Amino acid sequence: MARPMEVLLVEDSLADIRIAQEALQDAGIAANLHIVMDGEAAVRFLTRKAPYTAARTPDIVLLDLNIPRMDGHQVLDELRQVRCSQDFPIVLLTASDNVHDVEEAQKKGMNYYLRKPIEGRTLGALLTVVKDLWH
Amino acid sequence: MDLYYVFAGNINTPSRVLERLALFREQRVRCHLAENPQLSPDLLQCLAEDQCWEVREAVTHNPATPAALLERLAADDSPDVRYSVAECLRVPESALEQLAGDENPYVAERASRTLLHLRDGAGV
Numbered sequence: 001m002a003r004p005m006e007v008l009l010v011e012d013s014l015a016d017i018r019i020a021q022e023a024l025q026d027a028g029i030a031a032n033l034h035i036v037m038d039g040e041a042a043v044r045f046l047t048r049k050a051p052y053t054a055a056r057t058p059d060i061v062l063l064d065l066n067i068p069r070m071d072g073h074q075v076l077d078e079l080r081q082v083r084c085s086q087d088f089p090i091v092l093l094t095a096s097d098n099v100h101d102v103e104e105a106q107k108k109g110m111n112y113y114l115r116k117p118i119e120g121r122t123l124g125a126l127l128t129v130v131k132d133l134w135h
Numbered sequence: 136m137d138l139y140y141v142f143a144g145n146i147n148t149p150s151r152v153l154e155r156l157a158l159f160r161e162q163r164v165r166c167h168l169a170e171n172p173q174l175s176p177d178l179l180q181c182l183a184e185d186q187c188w189e190v191r192e193a194v195t196h197n198p199a200t201p202a203a204l205l206e207r208l209a210a211d212d213s214p215d216v217r218y219s220v221a222e223c224l225r226v227p228e229s230a231l232e233q234l235a236g237d238e239n240p241y242v243a244e245r246a247s248r249t250l251l252h253l254r255d256g257a258g259v
Contacts, residue, residue, distance in 0.1 A: 086149040106147070109147050111142070111148065112142070129138040129142070133139070133152045133155055
């Protein structure tokens, strides 16, 4: 894949958005980062509903668990119903030690999870594997 | 942890990605893939013909492996694969009876015990 990766970050914390931006930069992988700040916007983006009708299908979704309007679990539920999530992996971002959260997300279609704060090296390894396997 | 290994075992990994992982060079990844209950019958069959006996053995542990494929693996060249089939309660009795006469005494004994268990369980 010669084009930059399209990364959708679903995150409401400005501090965590900044950390993700830095991690992506440290990862050294060409990528366009799209940011939405709540679950409803994430679903609209991924199903190309207004105002995201021209949105590109992402190569990977980084989904925070605790987001407003619709939490990470609800977003996974929605995406499973529309079955568009087969085209890209959904990676849950969590600061929680709660195993139940991860197990629940796994049942709902999550492909992987990353502990916050995201580090450049970890994100870089993940993006490399996703690029290799999903495209 | 190796991400290829993780995706190979994840029940949410899409089938086209699983197909790519089946061609993966690293045996450990193919073994983990062979145990993924979301594998299609075609992919299970492909892995049941893998050159590494560890991968073929892993296919016998997969709950999605059809009985007919287990029956085929009962005739595998590797005694480790046959032993694993001999432990499996989903194998047709005819295949277990065949394994009870296996040239390898460990396989034969294991198949006999599984048969006994199945027949006891069935109230025979």
